[in-house]
Amino acid sequence: MTKQRAGLYTALTLLAVLFLIPMIWGVSSAFKARSDIFEYPPRLFPAEPTLENFRAILDGQPFWSWLLVSTLVALVSTAVAVFLCCLAGFGFAKYQFRFKNALFDVLISSLAVPFAVIIVPLFILLAVTGTLNVWFALIVPWVAPAFGIFMMRQYVEQSVPDELLHAARIDGAGEFRIFLSVVLPLLRPAVGALAVWNFLNSYNSFLWPLIVVSDPDQYTLPLGLQALFGAEGRQYDLVLAGSVLAAIPSLIVFFVLRKQLLDGLTAGAVK
Amino acid sequence: MSTVSAQPSWWRRNEVRLAPYLFIGPFYVLYALFMIIPIGAGVYLSFTDWAGLGAPQWIGLENYRYLLQDNSFWTSLGNTVFYMSFTMLVVLPASLLLASALNARGLKLRDTFRIIFFVPVVISPIVVALVFGLIFDGQFGLMNALLQAVFGFGGIEWTTDPLWARVVVVVLVLWRWTGYLTIFFLAGLQNVPRELYEAAALDGAGAVRSFLSVTLPALRPVTAFIGVTVLVSTAQIFEEPFLLTQGGPGESTLSIAMFIYRAAFQRQELGYAAAAGVLMFAAVFTIGRIALRLFQVGRNA
Structure with missing residues (x-):
């Protein structure tokens, strides 16, 4: 050496x-x-x-409820987001249609819209229309991330041969059928990456839940920890134990799918 | 072909033409509902005075006029520009450097390093901020203890001194984002054909020269993508200063996003917050659009 x-x-x-x-x-x-x-x-x-800190947070605080809310929100939004991103990515990658370039331009531009500008009006709109329900507010607005669609488009272009689509059409398969049975199975590696990316984003998100969740019974993990830390003079002992526990699911998801995530995330950006 | 078969249905005949609109449709529906409409509502609110009850009161450009005279707004703008400069001038180059190191030929443990550097972004910001608060505690923190042990001085008021508080926030940003950006650069570097370097070496190019004439041009697309994403996300930085220093001491780490949050949800000045949001949107979107266009992100060459 x-x-x-x-x-x-x-x-x-x-x-x-x-x-x-x-x-x-x-x-x-x-x-x-x-x-x-x-x-x-x-x-x-x-x-x-x-182990006193761990015992105290598990027994004395609604830790399991926070974990449940965070995990459910992250799982549901990830499942829907992955499906919608694959579908839209496929649409952009393999079809020619009118206004395609303009529509794609809109998609890419939305990456440049700062989230902070929509939080106030979106919060108000949800409140006014009576849809300020935690599940709705935490999941629905974010189930079609532009970044995910962009990433899937690049991946479909690289990994789905046109001949396969032609062959399926000759066999009489409809377009949605082709997506489900021909395209989707080929997207497995990128789906893994997108799923982890989306899960972590949702599981760790802080600002939006901070705004829309007001009922302590519906706190997500980050909110619960923040409230605990904010209340009664910095309970570092409890909060640290909670933090360690909170980090476990994200670390597990990351380690299981780390290779797919690191390779898949970057696939769209290098070309 | 059987002659008895009926005409294919209307849908069957037009399916290939129409299906893509259905496939990309959900994005545009959500985009309209949760982005376009809120932005429109935000623009409207920015011309009103509203505390959330009753009808918003139209006050024209008053909010904007107040904003331009509001010291807190300028402070938060200055801080945000500082955070943005830091990510563009320090975090971005640092991750390029780290990626170049990880790209060294035949490097062992490359994947292990890649994972270690990436992990910070996996962990929830609240968790990270807590631990940083602990480490940078002015009285009992690990950082001061280390400084004391190594250099014989400690006692820096990390989070209560305006200057040091900013340093702690950017250290946190550096720690959290460097590894994330590194994997993008690394993927870009691994896409550069080795022959290009060999050719450059044959032409007598040194390390610096071949970095400038081979590596940088090849990294243009990935740099553009990362640059724009980082620019937009740092412009709206919230969690790091909010959780670590609550924007303080005073307002020395306050960001624009925190300014908006504070105005809207702590002071119920919804119109005022919306006006700040509109200004931020105009600035970030313009910069972002120009950068996207300049670098042709999303266009296949």
């Missing part, structure tokens, strides 16, 4: 450690007693590790 190589590995390893420190610190602090969290000088590993 050359000197240069050794330098590269050292630099990357150091950087990796830097990236991991906050996570390790969060996890180790979650096992510390309240009085030890702010012990000075701080210790990397707790002197007397305790």
Whole structure:
């Protein structure tokens, strides 16, 4: 191994450690007693590790309810979003139709609309029309993300041969049938990527739930943790344990589908 | 062909022509309902005075006039421009550099590194902000303890000093987003044919020269895509400063998105918040559109 190589590995390893420190610190602090969290000088590993924080948040707080709301919202919106993005991506990739370029332009432009501009009027519109229902507000407006459609269009172009579509048409299959039985199965890798991307976005989203959810019984995980942290002077012990638990589902989803996510996310952007 | 078969149905005859509209339709329905209409409503509200009850009162351009005189608005605008400059000038180049390092030929553990650097963006921002708050605590935090141990001084008021608070916010941004952007650059780099580098080397180009004349041009599409996405998402940065410093101390980390949130949902100044939103929309959309067009994002060459 050359000197240069050794330098590269050292630099990357150091950087990796830097990236991991906050996570390790969060996890180790979650096992510390309240009085030890702010012990000075701080210790990397707790002197007397305790599960008390985890017990307290699971028993004393509606943690399972927060988890349920977050997970359900994320699962439902992901299932619908993946379906709609595949369908629209297929439409843009494999058909010629009038106004196609203009419509695609509109789609791409919507990526440049800042979310912050629509939160106030959208919140008001939902309130006025009586649709400020948590499930509706957290799921429906976001089930056709432009980024996902863009990504699926690129993927369909690269991986679905026109001949297959022609053959299916000659066999008399309708267009939707072709989508379901010919195209969709070919999109598996990209579907994985889009699904994780969408799940994480929804599961971790904070600002929109903060605006539309007012009933503590319907809090999502991030809202629950925030409320807990905001109330009664920074309960770091409880919140840290809750954070560690909250991070587990997203980490599992990420690790299971990491390869598909990292490869699939970028497929649309490099060409 | 059987001669008795009836004419194919109308739908059957027109299916290939019409199906794509149905396939892309759901996006445009949602787009109209949850983006176009709200933007229109926002523009209308921005000309009114409304606290959420009764009818909005038309006040013309008053909101805009107040905004231009509102110090908080200018502060939040300045902070947001600072965050945007930081992501464009620091986070973006840092991730390109990191991607170049990960692209070194025959690098072992490439996937492991890629995953480690990516993980921060997987974790919920509230979780991340909590841990950063703990690490950067002015009295008992890990950061000050490390500084104390290594350099013999600590005691920096990370989150209560206006300047340091901004630093903590951008450190959090750097930590959270660098790895995410890196994987895009890395994918772009892996798409550059090795022969191009070999040809450049034969022509006597050094590392810098071949980076400038081979790597950068090949990365144009991915850079454009990332640049626009990052620009738009940093323009509306909310979670990092909201969760970490609540915009403080004072208003030193307040962003535009936080300004809008505060006006609308803490002060019930809905028309005022909408006006700030409209200004932000105009600025971001114009910049975004120009950038998208300039770099031809989404156009296949």
